[in-house]
Amino acid sequence: MGKVSDGIAALDAAAACAAVRADLERGRDPMELIDEARVGLQEVGERFDAGEYFLIELIRASQVFQETADLINPKLTELYGRGESRGKVLIGTVAGDIHDLGKSIVKVLLDCRGVEIMDLGVDVAPPAFVAAVRDFGPGVVGMSALLTAAIPQFRTTVEALEAAGLRDTVKIIVGGGTVIDLDAAMLKADHVASDANAGVDVMLAWLDEAGGASAAN
Amino acid sequence: MSDTMTHYERMRAAWNCEVPDRVPYMPMTVYFVARQGGLTIKEFITEPEKFLKAALDGLDFIGDAQHPALNTADHMWMLGHAGWDMTTLDWRIWDEFPPHGNLPSIYEKVLIQDYDDVMERGFSTILFSTALENNIHERSIDDFLYYQFEHTKVWSSVWRRFYDETGIPILIGGRAEHPLDLLQSYRGISQLVTDMYTMPDKVLEFSYWLADYEVMQASREAVTMGAGELPGAENIFFYNGAPPGMPPDLYAKLYIPVAKKMIDAWVARGFNVWCHFDNDQTPHLEGLAGFVDGLPKGRVLLDLEKTDMKKAKEVLGGKIAICGNVPSTLMVYGTPEEVDAYCKKLIEDCAAGGGYILGAECETPWDSKRENVVAMKQAAEKYGRY
Amino acid sequence: MATFDERVMEEVRGRLRPPSDDEYNLVTARWLFGTKAEKMLRYAPFSFVLTKLMWRKGEEPWAK
Structure with missing residues (x-):
């Protein structure tokens, strides 16, 4: 841990950004800096898991991380070009639901771990998922919902992927406030995430297993 | 053993933290009743007579835990009818239940750009903002005036008849929302989080500014609904939905003092306050306990969603x-057996000494199994005797 | 003898202090017009016409 990661872990945007600016001026390797920033975010995630940090603090941490990343990224691209992707994830809130808080957190957490993400937004109909799987070629599809009324849509969406012959090209994870007590098999998914962090861990494991290459490409 | 209290008597005993004849139950069955009665969403919100029939039919399986008022005041807000605050939000309302339609939803977006600007110019411009995609500009003047000033009276007369026929009180007369909850819709969760960290004092100032209006319009609405004449209309439904997962320090600074001020204002005006909470309030229970400081007993009820009820x-x-x-x-x-077991545990954890009302987590979903709703009713009767 | 419900309703009526029209109008005007509320109330019903002036240039619904 250094000043950058400490700043992020303390949710102190001013301190974290000041530390980044100072380090960049001193000529510190931006790759090292972004890694340190990730450590800070990781620390927040661990404190969240331990019940020390709350959801709002997790969102704030992702914002502070983003502010530091915005400072570091131009330098990173200048020196190294575009980094290698760890894999592709397609995410969206299923049809009939517009809640996207959990999904947004997942997006930030994946982004800071070098995953390429396509976010379809909210109230996404099954055909839109199918088209995006075909075009984007993700290794993982993440579906989210908060309303019980939207739960049947998980299954409907998976069935649409089956009908399009794409089901076996992806791993499917679902998440959201009301699904955590449900069985993945009932939803025809591969996994039901209990929270954003746990879901991201599962997705990363899948992507790493697949060797970073997207399943469809 | 049979019931020795009326529903209203039982509810008042519970509000007072006194022991009733048995645990009252209060599953919020707004959409469920409509669905069971074969109504569309549009019908149940705009046609009181049809909803009255559905509510009477529901007596068979929901019993006396009907929630007439929730079917009225609390859900007219979605049309922007009960309070103009709702007209400034991006509500999407469908005519039908899924799969042909959907439940009403708010699309969060940055509708308020600058807190100071709104306190300076008011909501008049946001009311008719083109950023809202709820077709509000297309409503007629007659429509606006009818729903703002007359529709509540129609519902009120319907529920007075319901009470006269059944003896079941309505459970709320007016509704209001915590300003932070409104702000989540006006700013979007991400922007609101930034605000809470970068300009907490401004968020607080704006919340107090907004609270005055919420208190006033809910009081007004409760009077229209029949406070003092129709049992239950004296209760204000105080909705607290967001933001989820606030850390205790922010909660203590930005949420609690505003809520307390609003509750005190309602109680001082003679109303009771039913505080409805989404999300897990377990970390904030000590703070919530302070809601009744300095108030007469029996004036505040906390309706908790995902909270640890034993705690x-x-x-x-x-x-x-x-x-x-x-x-x-x-x-x-779930199955009726699972619902029964869950309710039994809740009653064991919470009912001792009175002050507990068996209820659903937020709203009983529109697509709940009827036998599960019946199971909840029966559990209160079976396990809730004092 | 009064029923329980009647007794409670009498008690509620005794303690109720509903907002007066003036109180309600002032708070609603503040919500609608911010710091201009008192002025807008004083010059009602012209204030409804003046509402047009509260819009910023380019943001008005009629601009498009």
Whole structure:
């Protein structure tokens, strides 16, 4: 841990950004800096898991991380070009639901771990998922919902992927406030995430297993 | 053993943290009743007579835990009818239940750009903002005036008849929302989080500014609905939905003082306050306990969604009545036996000494199994005797 | 003898202090017009016409 990661872990945007600016001026390797920033975010995630940090603090941490990343990224691209992707994830809130808080957190957490993400937004109909799987070629599809009324849509969406012959090209994870007590098999998914962090861990494991290459490409 | 109290008597005893004849139950069955009665969403919101019939039909399986008022005041807000605050939000309302339609939803967006600007110019411009995509500009003047000033009176007369026929009180007269909850819709969760960290004092100032209006319009609405004449209309439904997962320090600074000021204002005007909470309030129970400081007893009820109810009883027992939290997923996907077991445990954890109302986690979902709703009713009667 | 419900309703009526029209109008005007509320109330019903002036240039619904 250094000043950058400490700043992020303390949710102190001013301190974290000041530390980044100072380090960049001193000529510190931006790759090292972004890694340190990730450590800070990781620390927040661990404190969240331990019940020390709350959801709002997790969102704030992702914002502070983003502010530091915005400072570091131009330098990173200048020196190294575009980094290698760890894999592709397609995410969206299923049809009939517009809640996207959990999904947004997942997006930030994946982004800071070098995953390429396509976010379809909210109230996404099954055909839109199918088209995006075909075009984007993700290794993982993440579906989210908060309303019980939207739960049947998980299954409907998976069935649409089956009908399009794409089901076996992806791993499917679902998440959201009301699904955590449900069985993945009932939803025809591969996994039901209990929270954003746990879901991201599962997705990363899948992507790493697949060797970073997207399943469809 | 049979019931020796009326529903209203039982509810008042629970609000007072006194022991009733048995545990009252209060599953919020707004959409469920409509669905069971074969109504569309549009019908149940705009046609009181049809809803009255559905509510009477529902007596067979929901019993006296009907919630007429929730079907009226609390859900007219979605049309922007009960309070103009709702007209400034991006509500999407469908005519039908899924799969042909959907439940009403708010699209969060940055509708307020600058807090100072709104306190300076008011909401008049946001009311007719083109950023809202709820077709508000297309409504007629007659429509606006009718729904703002007359529709509530129509509902009120309908529920007076319901009470006269059944003896079942309505449970709320007016509704209001915590300003932070409104702000989540006006700013979007991400921007609101930034605001809470970068300009907390401004968020607080704006919340107090907004609270004055919320208190006033809910009071007005409760009077229109029949406070003092129709039992239950004296209760204000105080909705607290967001933001989820606030850390205790922010909660203590930005949420609690505003809520307390609003509750005190309602109680001073003679109303009772039913505080409805989404999300897990377990970390904030000590703060919520302070809601009744300096108030006469029986004026505040906490309706808790995902909170640890046993802990809530430990902290709040004897001070504030609590209500909740049979999970939504259980009502839709569970079996009557599972609902029965969950309710039994809740009653064991929370009912001792009175002050507990068996209820659903937020709203009983529209697509709940009827037998599960019946199971909740029966559990209160079976396990809730004092 | 009065029923329980009647007794409670009498008690509620005794303690109720509903907002007066003036109170309600002032708070609603503040919500609608911010710091201009008192002025807008004083010059009602012209204030409804003046509402047009509260819009910023380019943001008005009629601009498009």
